[in-house]
Amino acid sequence: MLRFEQVTKSYSGGFVALDRVSFHLEKGEMAFLTGHSGAGKSTLLKLISLIERPTTGKVFINGVDLSRVNRGQVPYVRRDIGMIFQNHKLLMNHSVFDNVALPLVIEGFSGKDMTKRVHAALDKVGLLDKVRCLPHTLSGGEQQRVGIARAVVNRPPLLLADEPTGNLDPDLSKDIMNVFEAFNQVGVSVLIASHDLSLLARMRYRTLTLKNGRMINDGLTYSGADE
Amino acid sequence: MSILFQGRATGATAVKQNLWNRFVMFWVHHVRQAITSLGEIWLTPASSLLTVAVLGVSLTLPVTLHLMVKNLQQVSSSIDQAAQISLFLKADTNETQIAELIALLQANPEVADVQFIDKGQALAEFTAESGFGEAFSYIEDNPLPHVMLVSPKNTSSLAASALLDALKQERYVELAKLDIGWLERLDAIVSLVRQVAMAVALLLMIAVLLVVGNTIRLMILTKKDEIEVMKLVGATNSYIQRPFLYTGIWLGFFGGILTFLIEELLLWWLKHAIRGVTQLYESSFSLQPMSLAELGYLLLVAISLGFFGSLLAVRRNISQIEATGL
Ligand SMILES: Nc1ncnc2c1ncn2[C@@H]1O[C@H](COP(=O)(O)OP(=O)(O)OP(=O)(O)O)[C@@H](O)[C@H]1O
């Protein structure tokens, strides 16, 4: 589903954010991406969503070499990937409904069909009662959940999340993780960047660990087993 | 269609709809976007109003010049007897030859009227009016030629000149002269005004393009964050630019309407001034207002300017906004 082959990313200025990273995420697999702040987690996700391009190496999604995707095709690739951003990236002067509907509107949906899907997505993150609110009237956690609803509203086969539980209390984190699990159970591949180690330990999924841009661990981490 | 996942149903097109429904939805969508863009204009009233004002005032000048040309042409074509051709006959022309020429001229379909002035009669008039009477009495032979005054049917300077050239070839004609000096001057002025109007229109159109472009550019910049988010969730550049193009079209439309209103006001004001003059000259001249077709052209030009001005801005600025995401 998602394959990195010897991917290096150095930012202008020469800083190497990712150094020869290789891994393979199977179709329908769910995995965590972890590492210290500045390890390169967001950079890795940006390479998947074509916000950045690798300096060397290749990224494949479903066998398609992303280096062959030209500028005009980038939007269409992004429609196949549900993305949850570290800083929400909501439209602040549009309602929750409009925010969640945005990917659908872009794809040409309208009317009842669209409303139904938006409500379904908001229901999954428990925000159905906030449909008419503006994002700035919501708490940080609620904004994060609006972002999650937007990412899943057009049912993408691949879901990327950057610190989706960053602003959530443990109970809500668990609920959100359950949402991801539910998606995973219907065949969606999920990659979640997080440094919430206790959460990772509880969830027991495959964990990719980055350190200074290098992949140092590609497997299960058990909090107990490490010691 | 999905690039990554062959066969993944994407977009509303995947939902089965018949052709008619899709056609209707296409228009509904565009009308909705047009209305949304109209709303956007209300959100930035100051800069939008300023842009519309610049557009309206800029277009007023060339439109005024155009109406001026139109009215001057009406003047020049409404003047009859503007051109009169004088034929000076050869000295040895006799009575029968003169009669023959008169008959010939009267038969010419291009000729409206022929007036013959006998050389003896002319000399008598001249001696009476010039005050040189005494001097002329010493001259044995009458030095004046017979003259024929020919009024052409078509008084445009071009047609009159053509007739002049034809009459020059007549057998008994020594010299032919056309008195169209001032008519030619009027025509020259009209064509000068027209050229000035063209140059002014061209320059002002460029200015208008830049002004609209700048307004749209500022709108794009204030929505930079929103555009970035849209790019992150997969909006194409053409999707993002569409509302801005509609905004440009609206700005052009309102600018055109403003030009029309200014022009009507100007004409109304001029009408009073002109009425005084025409009464003085007992002329039937009336100011020609803007026709419906001309209003149509004006709006078309204004809307195109709005559209292309905005296209200019959109092309340059929207692709420059990069999604930085995450
Ligand atoms: N556009 C950029 N230009 C230059 N350097 C960058 C850019 N983006 C990120 N970096 C650098 O790359 C490194 C990795 O950044 P990245 O955002 O991937 O970290 P991260 O693992 O997501 O950290 P965090 O947990 O704090 O979000 C950082 O040191 C950062 O300074």
Ligand SMILES: [Mg+2]
């Ligand atoms: Mg990050």
